[in-house]
Amino acid sequence: MAVVELPDLSSPSGLKELDEFLSSRTYVSGDEPSKDDAVVLSALGDSCINELGNVTRWQSNIVALLQKHFPGSSCGVKFPGSPAVQTRELTVDAPPAPETPPATEEKAEEDDDDLDLFGEETEEEKKAVAEREAQKASAKKKESGKSSVLLDVKPWDDETDMVKLEEAVRSVSMPGLLWGASKLQPVGYGIKKLQIMMTIVDDLVSVDNLIEEYLTEEPRNEYIQSCDIVAFNKI
Structure with missing residues (x-):
């Protein structure tokens, strides 16, 4: 596959050319998303594309795929005044999973300290346990599938x-x-x-x-x- 040559994306005219380029394509090269799409997405930076329907559609699609490996074979992307960017070695890493906020862990420890593990539970303690269980059940229910x-x-x-x-x-x-x-x-x-x-x-x-x-x-x-x-x- 030949290297895809694209215009300078820092200018309005270049962005318009990209929009026309994507009017008949779902991806930058081939029929599947590839790392060429990631290169072009990076080159866009903070450019304003609100009025460019094809670029906006393509960008939303690629952003949704960023956490996955692209199945397509890339052929490289070339911008004016620069050599072709070969993207076969480019990898996109998924962002790390958010850690549990320390405040939540501290609160859980405080709740555990309030319980009398060696005596009979009072009505207040039973009520506190029931409330925590209800909150856990509610939190699970709120996690929309x-x-x-x-x-x-x-x-x-x-x-x-x-x-x-x-x-x-x-x-x-x-x-x-x-x-x-x-x-x-x-x-x-x-x-x-x-x-x-x-x-x-x-x-x-x-x-x-x-x-x-x-x-x-x-x-x-x-x-x-x-x-x-x-x-x-x-x-």
């Missing part, structure tokens, strides 16, 4: 603009919904369907409502004929 869902999104015919179709899908935004990687798959007779991943918070997003009330209703039904759930897995 998440699911990974794979959707098949089908167009009306072979003349449907699949770029516009994907933009229509990703334009759906709501709390607890994060769109992920996508790809086009042939169906037959020149028609392709869009397969797209999404991560949802189960308590906030109903996939059935998402399909019936958003994806297959106006104005998105101009491009979307139907949606099917291919896979639904708890995370």
Whole structure:
């Protein structure tokens, strides 16, 4: 694969060229996310891309994948005035898990010190134990479960603009919904369907409502004929 040559991303014109470049692509190189995407993401820095729909879509997708290894093969990215950046040795490390705040541990120790381990529990002590157990149960309940869902999104015919179709899908935004990687798959007779991943918070997003009330209703039904759930897995 040839090195991908991109414009200087520090200028508005360069950002516009990148937006046009991504208008027909899901990733910088190939059909899968690769470390080339990480290089371009780093080169963007703090550039303002709010008005660049294709760059914004691509950036959101890549940020969601940063904690995973990219499956695609990178071919290198070249910017004006610099040699091609070969990214085969580039690694993206997941951020360390947050440590338990010391204050929480100290409070737990204080609670334990308040208990009389050798005498009978008083009513107050029993009440304190019951309250702690209730708080633990409540905390577990508040941890909303998440699911990974794979959707098949089908167009009306072979003349449907699949770029516009994907933009229509990703334009759906709501709390607890994060769109992920996508790809086009042939169906037959020149028609392709869009397969797209999404991560949802189960308590906030109903996939059935998402399909019936958003994806297959106006104005998105101009491009979307139907949606099917291919896979639904708890995370």
